[in-house]
Amino acid sequence: MLDRASTFANPEIVKMLRTRFVPVAIDQAYQRRQKDAEGEFYRKIAGQGPRSNFQSTTQGFYIATAQGKLLLYNNNRDPAKVQRLMKEKLSIFQQNAAEHSRAVAIKPGKVDARYNVSLPTGGLVVRVRAKVLGGYEPTTDRWLAIFQNALSRDNLWISAAEHQALLRGEIPVSLQKRIARFHLVDNTRGEPPMWKENEIRNLKMTVTGNRIQGQVTLGTDRGDRGFEADLFGVLEVKAGKVVRLDLVARGDFWGEGTYTRHAPKGKFPLAIFFSLADGTDVADRVPPKGSRGWLPGYLR
Amino acid sequence: MKYREFTSSRLLVGLLMAVLFTKMSLAAELNESEFRSLQRQLQPPADAPWRTIPWKITLIEAQRTAIQEKKPIFIWAMDGHPLGCT
Numbered sequence: 001m002l003d004r005a006s007t008f009a010n011p012e013i014v015k016m017l018r019t020r021f022v023p024v025a026i027d028q029a030y031q032r033r034q035k036d037a038e039g040e041f042y043r044k045i046a047g048q049g050p051r052s053n054f055q056s057t058t059q060g061f062y063i064a065t066a067q068g069k070l071l072l073y074n075n076n077r078d079p080a081k082v083q084r085l086m087k088e089k090l091s092i093f094q095q096n097a098a099e100h101s102r103a104v105a106i107k108p109g110k111v112d113a114r115y116n117v118s119l120p121t122g123g124l125v126v127r128v129r130a131k132v133l134g135g136y137e138p139t140t141d142r143w144l145a146i147f148q149n150a151l152s153r154d155n156l157w158i159s160a161a162e163h164q165a166l167l168r169g170e171i172p173v174s175l176q177k178r179i180a181r182f183h184l185v186d187n188t189r190g191e192p193p194m195w196k197e198n199e200i201r202n203l204k205m206t207v208t209g210n211r212i213q214g215q216v217t218l219g220t221d222r223g224d225r226g227f228e229a230d231l232f233g234v235l236e237v238k239a240g241k242v243v244r245l246d247l248v249a250r251g252d253f254w255g256e257g258t259y260t261r262h263a264p265k266g267k268f269p270l271a272i273f274f275s276l277a278d279g280t281d282v283a284d285r286v287p288p289k290g291s292r293g294w295l296p297g298y299l300r
Numbered sequence: 301m302k303y304r305e306f307t308s309s310r311l312l313v314g315l316l317m318a319v320l321f322t323k324m325s326l327a328a329e330l331n332e333s334e335f336r337s338l339q340r341q342l343q344p345p346a347d348a349p350w351r352t353i354p355w356k357i358t359l360i361e362a363q364r365t366a367i368q369e370k371k372p373i374f375i376w377a378m379d380g381h382p383l384g385c386t
Contacts, residue, residue, distance in 0.1 A: 001386045003376065008350035017353045021374040024362035025355045027385065028377035041359050045375070062375040066366040086374070093372045105364045129342045151344055153384045191380045213330075232330035248338045250330055259379075273342035282355055286384035 001190070003077055005146045007061075010079035016086055021063070028058050029292065034115035037106050041068060049073030063089045065096075066103035117287050117295045122160030125277040125284050126245060128183050129153060132253075135268030144262060147189040155288050156183050156274060159299055166235060166242050171205045171212065174300065179205075179274070180216055182290030182298060184227055184249055186270055190259035193225070194290055210236050212247055225255025227270065247274040355383060 007013060017023045031042035032054040043054060048070035051058040060075035061082065071089040074082065093100065119125055130152040139145055158166070158175060165172045180200050185192040195218050205214035212233035219226030229251025236244035253270035256263035277284040291298035330338075344351070356362045359375070366373045376382050 004350045014349045022366045025376045025382040027381040230330045283383040289385045
């Protein structure tokens with residue numbers, strides 16, 4: 001979130017990444033754990049930096065050669081600093097071009113299934129975006145301002161059986177619960193806590209014609225976090241295909257999580273928009289946050 | 301004096317009604333018009349600079365491309381996927 005609006009909003013950095021580097025974006029919680037060639041290559045690179053304990057986060061920016069030699073680790077998102085470091089490391093890379101030309105492509109081999117999840121055959125991907133619509137105190141803090149205006153991103157996965165139900169004009173309970181537990185969250189300031197099944201207090205979604213309507217109430221036992229929202233959307237099926245699935249949840253959210261601090265005080269308006277992905281964005285291939293480490297639990 | 305109290309009371313009632321009306325409006329059920337408005341508000345800008353970067357999502361693929369194009373690899377490694385988590 002912060003990086004998208006700071007480091008990667010800098011035109012010079014964007015230009016360098018487009019032309020001088022091979023940019024790759026990963027959830028390091030996967031790579032530092034996975035037991036396959038992908039994981040080994042990541043740990044080879046990250047292990048040369050200061051975050052070499054793979055039991056905890058190794059997040060940051062890395063620059064490395066194709067042979068796995070670390071040229072830079074940096075966890076500072078100041079664009080001017082990142083830009084300077086990129087130029088320095090590019091220069092060092094170019095000085096050793098002959099050495100780098102001896103790199104050999106890594107064979108993928110057998111992949112670690114736990115960390116290489118993919119959309120179930122016959123399933124659907126839905127893009128999910130969330131935004132806090134108001135309630136923040138005015139701020140002059142640059143980073144808080146980014147959070148306050150953030151539009152979050154995630155993907156919802158729909159199973160083949162649920163896809164078939166949608167073709168019949170039904171939203172199965174499994175899909176309703178997945179939407180509620182893993183996607184009706186405030187992830188605009190970081191990784192959010194998901195809802196437990198018993199924190200779904202009320203959930204109703206119906207389809208009439210092509211119109212989806214519903215209500216949802218989510219809340220912790222302590223009452224320190226919750227969401228009361230209405231749902232409204234459109235489901236269109238043509239020639240045996242779901243051609244449109246748009247859904248908006250809008251309501252009052254309250255509370256925050258360990259990694260989503262600085263929420264507005266009290267109840268605040270939150271909207272979440274779901275729309276069918278068309279596969280044109282590389283991010284359409286990213287697994288849902290709620291599936292991390294346990295896809296069956298997410299899809300059940 | 302009494303006129304002033306009467307005026308103050310009317311003002312207070314008016315203010316309370318305005319607050320109540322606003323609350324009721326916020327709590328109103330979603331309709332087609334608001335759905336469309338929120339749909340627009342929650343669209344990411346297509347020209348956001350970071351979206352113009354040709355991100356790869358596996359290191360193996362990036363390593364292969366780095367060899368072919370003779371370039372270094374830039375890794376954006378986060379807690380949660382940077383392209384689709386928060």
